[in-house]
Amino acid sequence: MNDTFKQYSPQNSQIVHILTEIGTPVRQNVNNDDSMVDSQDFQDSSQGTHFIPNQDFIAMLDLELIDLPRDSYIVKLIELTNDSDDTITWYRSMLTSRAKSIQGCPLGKLITRKSTNRGSSSQKYAKDCYLLQQFISGDPSSIDEVFRKDEPKSVSEHNAVPLNCHLIELKTTLHMTIDRLNEVEKLGKANRTVIEKLQTENEKLRRELEDSNERLIVRNKS
Numbered sequence: 001m002n003d004t005f006k007q008y009s010p011q012n013s014q015i016v017h018i019l020t021e022i023g024t025p026v027r028q029n030v031n032n033d034d035s036m037v038d039s040q041d042f043q044d045s046s047q048g049t050h051f052i053p054n055q056d057f058i059a060m061l062d063l064e065l066i067d068l069p070r071d072s073y074i075v076k077l078i079e080l081t082n083d084s085d086d087t088i089t090w091y092r093s094m095l096t097s098r099a100k101s102i103q104g105c106p107l108g109k110l111i112t113r114k115s116t117n118r119g120s121s122s123q124k125y126a127k128d129c130y131l132l133q134q135f136i137s138g139d140p141s142s143i144d145e146v147f148r149k150d151e152p153k154s155v156s157e158h159n160a161v162p163l164n165c166h167l168i169e170l171k172t173t174l175h176m177t178i179d180r181l182n183e184v185e186k187l188g189k190a191n192r193t194v195i196e197k198l199q200t201e202n203e204k205l206r207r208e209l210e211d212s213n214e215r216l217i218v219r220n221k222s
Contacts, residue, residue, distance in 0.1 A: 054179065061091060065133070073133075074126040081122075088125040095132035096146075104140055108147035 064080060065073055081087035092110070099105045113124035128146045135143040 058091070058094060065129075070127070070130050073130045074123060077126040077129055078122055083120075083122050085122050085125060088122055088129065092125055092129050092132065095129055095136065099132050099135050099143070102136065105135065106144055106147040108149065110146060111148055 061077070061080060065076055068076060077088060077091070081091070096110060111128070113121045113128070115121045131142045131146050134141075
């Protein structure tokens with residue numbers, strides 16, 4: 001289980017364990033063969049890097065990339081993700097989840113890209129993100145380029161990619177919730193410290209007021 005989940009342990013630790021076992025994308029080695037192989041976006045956790053962008057990061061990508069032309073989109077996405085295949089393929093999976101909810105989205109597997117003389121894998125993944133976003137925005141003309149053109153698959157195989165995407169989204173939401181709970185806990189501690197200080201100051205003022213009243217009474221008697 002990663003360090004984030006060690007910071008806050010919900011009572012239902014089994015759910016956290018299951019979600020943290022969902023694999024995330026790994027970087028492809030440079031290869032001059034431009035062939036397309038089965039997507040490995042959802043590998044076993046022992047083989048992948050656990051990169052989990054939070055919702056704010058995803059929202060930032062959506063905002064920064066909106067309405068950009070293809071070349072600018074690709075350059076900007078690579079820049080925002082520090083040219084990381086892990087991050088870009090993760091974002092591609094998020095976009096795929098959105099696309100799968102739209103009628104007409106291909107049912108095949110995502111294509112795993114490789115770096116070749118024609119371009120890096122990150123450039124190709126970023127282009128996939130652009131094409132997915134175009135499909136989501138209402139332009140289906142190039143969406144087939146993102147998915148393999150294999151023979152028809154079973155319904156269970158068709159459902160595998162969107163199911164994994166939804167699980168990753170759930171993992172992200174849980175990650176964000178844990179972060180927020182940690183923030184609330186820190187805020188609660190800070191508030192308790194302030195309250196204790198105010199109580200101390202109030203007690204000090206109360207004692208000073210009592211002393212002043214006593215001195216005033218003594219003075220009046222004399």
